[in-house]
Amino acid sequence: MQTDFSAGVDPRILRTHRDVVRATATLLIAGGWDAVTHAEVARRSGYSKATVYAHWPTRFDLIRASIELICDEADHPAATGDLRADLRASLLDFAHDLAEGHLDRLLAGVVEHAGQGEAVAGLRQRLYETGTRAMRAVLTTHLGPADVEPVLALLTGAVLVHVTYAGQPATPAFVDDLIERVVGTSRGGAGTKRTSRPGDSHSSA
Known part of the structure; x- marks a missing residue:
C-alpha cells in the first residue's frame, strides 16, 4: 500500500x-x-x-x-449489471491499457525482475489486480465463487496473447466472440450466480 x-x-x-x-x-x-x-x-x-x-x-x-x-489513478468502466456488456467494456478497456497505456511494458518489467524478491512479486500482483479489478467484480456478481478466477484467467489471458504477443487489435467482434466462448461454457454462464442445491452431485434421471 x-x-x-x-x-x-x-x-x-x-x-x-x-x-x-x-x-x-x-x-x-x-x-x-x-x-x-x-x-x-x-x-x-x-x-x-x-x-x-x-x-x-x-x-x-x-x-x-x-x-x-x-x-492508484487507474479507472475502469462502471458496471451496468449486464454480464456480457460489462465484460465487453472491461475487456476492451484492458486491451486499450495493454496497447496504449503500456500495461504490457509494466507487466513485462515486473516479470523480468521477479527474481529480485517479494517486493517485486508484490508489484506484479498489484498490477494484475488493478488491471483486472473491474472484470473480477463483474464475474463475482454473476458467477459462482469457483468459476471467477478460472474465467478471469481465460478472458485476460486470451486478450493478453492476442494484443501483446500476436500484435493484433482486440476488436469488439473479437471480444464478443471470446466472451461467448468462455462465459457461455462456464458454470453460471447464463448470467446468474450458481448456488448449490440438494442432489447437485448426482446425475439427473
Whole structure:
C-alpha cells in the first residue's frame, strides 16, 4: 500500500514527491525499468539528483512509488449489471491499457525482475489486480465463487496473447466472440450466480 505523505508534512516535500513520482511514472511507461535512473528522473522533474536520492535511495524505490501511483489513478468502466456488456467494456478497456497505456511494458518489467524478491512479486500482483479489478467484480456478481478466477484467467489471458504477443487489435467482434466462448461454457454462464442445491452431485434421471 502506498505511504500517506500528507499528514503533517511540509507542502514543499509533498510537491517534490508528487513531481518526482509522476516524472518517474512517465519514464517507466515510456521506456520500461531501464529508462528509470536517478539522473533522468531529476532532469525531468526539475529537482537535483541529491534530492531524488534523499527520498528514493534506490532505483527500485522510484519504480515502486510510480507503479503505486499508476495503480492508484487507474479507472475502469462502471458496471451496468449486464454480464456480457460489462465484460465487453472491461475487456476492451484492458486491451486499450495493454496497447496504449503500456500495461504490457509494466507487466513485462515486473516479470523480468521477479527474481529480485517479494517486493517485486508484490508489484506484479498489484498490477494484475488493478488491471483486472473491474472484470473480477463483474464475474463475482454473476458467477459462482469457483468459476471467477478460472474465467478471469481465460478472458485476460486470451486478450493478453492476442494484443501483446500476436500484435493484433482486440476488436469488439473479437471480444464478443471470446466472451461467448468462455462465459457461455462456464458454470453460471447464463448470467446468474450458481448456488448449490440438494442432489447437485448426482446425475439427473
